[in-house]
Structure formats: C-alpha cells, structure tokens
Amino acid sequence: EQQVQQSPASLVLQEAENAELQCSFSIFTNQVQWFYQRPGGRLVSLLYNPSGTKQSGRLTSTTVIKERRSSLHISSSQITDSGTYLCAMERGTNAYKVIFGKGTHLHVLP
C-alpha cells in the first residue's frame, strides 16, 4: 500500500505560472517535509512543515494534519524550478521513520 500519495504525477507550466502540488497520507502523521530533486541530483529539503502554513521565498506549504494532507504552492515558476518534488511523512509513534511519495515531476517551459 502506498502510504503517501502525490498528485499530479507530472505537471507542465509556462514560466511565471503558479503550481499547486498535493500530498495525502493513508495514516496519521505529525511530521511532513517537502523535498526537491533535479534529474541526477541530490535530494534537498525545501520545507519542514508539521502543521499550518510555512513559507520560504516563492514556496508555501500548508499542512492539515487532521485531514491527512499537505500542499506545496510554487508562485511565479521559473525554468530552474523544473525537477521532482517529493513529499515525506514520519511514520510510527516512537521512531522517526520517514516515508516518501513518488513525487510530482514539474517541467517549466520558457
């Protein structure tokens, strides 16, 4: 069973458009992180957002734990935003075990 579901699986935007990426969990969690990966590149943490809304530059994450979902909003997309965005949750009560979704592949066109 895929415990972390991400949508859409892929997304194509024109530069300067906004993007909304979604993540949902099959079980309750209290820790959510968003990551970014360029093709062939290292996974980089974008936002650590256990609940509520957090912003970093053009990125805004909103997590609603009770509804088992989180979203990542990218405003004014740039070509360099192209890559894969992954959502991750902590699973387990006593251990910090991090499980990932399969990602949203974003392609920003000039």
Place this chain on the structure above:
Amino acid sequence: DAGVTQTPRHEVAEKGQTIILKCEPVSGHNDLFWYRQTKIQGLELLSYFRSKSLMEDGGAFKDRFKAEMLNSSFSTLKIQPTEPKDSAVYLCASSASKNTLYFGAGTRLSVL
C-alpha cells in the same frame, strides 16, 4: 560543515557478488537512513538507525540487505548476493532527531 558523504558514486557488480556501500552522516546527527530509489518504486526505506541502534530493518529487503552502523560517523550497506533487480540509486540520509533530512549524492549500482 560537511554534508552526507557516500562512496562510491558508481558501482558495477556481477550477479552474485557482494558489494558494500558506505556513508558518513553529518557530524552530530543521530538518525541515519538508507533508501533505494528507482523510477518505478520511488524511494523505499531499507534501514533506519537512531543513535546507532537499528530501528527498522527494511522488511522485505532484509534477506540480502544488511546495514550496519559501526560508530556514529560511519555506516555501511551490504548487499549479498547481488541480483540484477538491485540496480538502483542507493541513498543515505541523516538528521538530528525530529528534524530535516540531509541526503548524500547517492551510489548508482548496476548489477549485470
């Protein structure tokens, strides 16, 4: 401040061989994770250590995959024997507990 270091960056093995991948976490981090990344399955958790203690041994992976943490600054992942389906990128990550994960650049394994 050094990040997570993984070696080697690339590994080619014949089917049936034993290979050992290495990871040095960020200094001071007490959580260490091994993941396998493929296009089809995404990131799959193989092992998880907290303060050098094995907390997760990867379920379906445990028959041929063995991760060890000999000290707080070094971990290995042994695959024995390798099979072609093990071809993937193996990622190591570390974190201070309940905090952001920092990933290494990964080891790309090809099993012929």
